[in-house]
Amino acid sequence: MRISVTDPISPAFERTKRILFQPFDLSKWMTLGFCAFLASLGEGGGSGTGGNPAGGQSQGGGPSPSDIADWIETNLAAILVIGALVLTIVLAIMAVLIWLTSRGKFMFLDGVARNRGAVVEPWRTFKPLANSLAGVRFLLAVVSMGLSLTILTAAALIVWPDLKADRFGDRALVGLVFAVPAFLATGLIFGVIGALIENFVVPAMYQFGMPCTEAWRLVMADVVRGRVGTIVLYFLMKIVLGIGIGIAAVVVICATCCIAALPYIGTVILLPVYVFLRCYPLCFLEQLGPEWRVFVDEPPTPQFDTPPDAPPDTPPAEPPAGPIEP
Numbered sequence: 609m610r611i612s613v614t615d616p617i618s619p620a621f622e623r624t625k626r627i628l629f630q631p632f633d634l635s636k637w638m639t640l641g642f643c644a645f646l647a648s649l650g651e652g653g654g655s656g657t658g659g660n661p662a663g664g665q666s667q668g669g670g671p672s673p674s675d676i677a678d679w680i681e682t683n684l685a686a687i688l689v690i691g692a693l694v695l696t697i698v699l700a701i702m703a704v705l706i707w708l709t710s711r712g713k714f715m716f717l718d719g720v721a722r723n724r725g726a727v728v729e730p731w732r733t734f735k736p737l738a739n740s741l742a743g744v745r746f747l748l749a750v751v752s753m754g755l756s757l758t759i760l761t762a763a764a765l766i767v768w769p770d771l772k773a774d775r776f777g778d779r780a781l782v783g784l785v786f787a788v789p790a791f792l793a794t795g796l797i798f799g800v801i802g803a804l805i806e807n808f809v810v811p812a813m814y815q816f817g818m819p820c821t822e823a824w825r826l827v828m829a830d831v832v833r834g835r836v837g838t839i840v841l842y843f844l845m846k847i848v849l850g851i852g853i854g855i856a857a858v859v860v861i862c863a864t865c866c867i868a869a870l871p872y873i874g875t876v877i878l879l880p881v882y883v884f885l886r887c888y889p890l891c892f893l894e895q896l897g898p899e900w901r902v903f904v905d906e907p908p909t910p911q912f913d914t915p916p917d918a919p920p921d922t923p924p925a926e927p928p929a930g931p932i933e934p
Contacts, residue, residue: 610895611835611838611892611895611896612895613838613841613842613844613845613892614845615895616888616891616892616894616895617849617888617891619887619891619894620884620887620888620890620891621884621887623720623883623887623891623903624880624883624884624887626723627640627720627723627883627887628640628879628880628883633725635725636724636725637725637876637879638725638876639719639725639726639727640716640719640720640725640879640883641872641875641876641879641882642727642872642875643712643715643716643719643725643727643730644712644716644875644879644882644883644886645712645871645872645875645876646708646709646711646712646715646716647709647712647713647715647716648709648712648875648882649705649708649709649712650705650709651709672774673771673772673774674771674772674773674774676771677768677771677772678772699750699753702746702749703746706742706745706746706749707738707739707742707746710738710739710741710742710745711731711734711735711738711742713738713741713806713810714730714734714737714738714741714810714813714814715727715730715731715734716882716886717810717811717814717886717902718730718733718734718814720883720886720887720890721814721890721902721903721904722904723903723904734814736819737813737814737817737819737820740813740819740820740821741805741809741810741813741820743820744805744820744821744824745802745805748798748801748802751798752794752798755794756791756794759786759787759790759791759794760787762786762787763783763784763786763787763790764783766779766782766783766786767779767780767782767783767784803843804824804827804832805820805824807842807846807889807892808827808831808832808889808893809823809824809827810823811889811890811893811900811902812826812827812831814902815899815900815902830896831893831896842892846885846888849885849888853881853884853885856881857878857881860877860878861874864877890902890903
């Protein structure tokens with residue numbers, strides 16, 4: 609079966625127009641905007657300043673690497689305790705955000721698939737599926753964080769002697785060569801897993817009503833197996849679309865004096881972008897067969913030859929009894 613990464617663009621665009629503009633419904637628009645905001649809560653990031661590279665102390669007045677190493681050794685117990693507390697708080701906040709966004713993903717997907725704006729019903733209906741998704745996503749986040757901390761700790765142990773000696777020697781070079789590829793590989797692996805879950809696993813859960821792990825196996829068997837090249841092209845296409853959409857979003861943000869950058873308000877203003885990016889993977893999956901069609905179109909209006917409430921036809925009158933006179 610031929611699967612295209614460009615053919616779904618046009619139906620996704622048409623579906624976006626139909627959902628948001630045919631007809632335009634402000635109430636549905638605002639509700640879908642809330643669902644999209646909830647689905648992307650904490651994932652959009654922000655345009656941070658990135659810090660000032662010249663804001664620290666000068667080389668002559670700042671502490672040396674050896675002073676930093678000595679301070680860490682002296683206060684290691686306190687650092688570990690504070691680090692554990694901070695890590696616990698971060699995990700708690702992360703768990704809440706993952707739980708909320710998992711509920712939001714199904715709410716937004718349901719609104720796009722059924723062309724409606726609803727909050728209460730999908731919030732309740734998809735609770736088991738959303739909890740399953742949240743559990744898997746939280747586990748992946750914990751594993752990713754654990755691997756990152758392990759890489760950071762290993763790299764610190766490798767470079768520690770050079771840090772103590774105030775030099776950039778062989779051990780520092782080895783630690784750098786080890787840490788950078790390890791961080792990149794970790795980010796790539798978990799990024800791919802997250803992209804597969806977002807684009808394919810969540811629609812499979814919604815369509816077939818199965819938990820996350822079962823939907824993952826189904827996606828691996830029916831979507832990815834034998835189509836690795838196509839899936840790579842699919843994500844490259846999403847990157848290209850994302851660049852174009854990002855440029856358009858910047859223009860909209862500037863045109864609205866940064867109002868479109870505000871939480872929820874920006875999601876409502878940029879809702880066509882969110883709807884299109886949700887429709888595109890759904891239209892892509894439709895190419896696999898009718899069982900993968902997530903969109904629920906309205907049934908056609910029944911046509912009646914007679915009014916629906918008309919009484920049933922009466923049987924023809926019986927001929928009169930007896931002979932008929934000429």
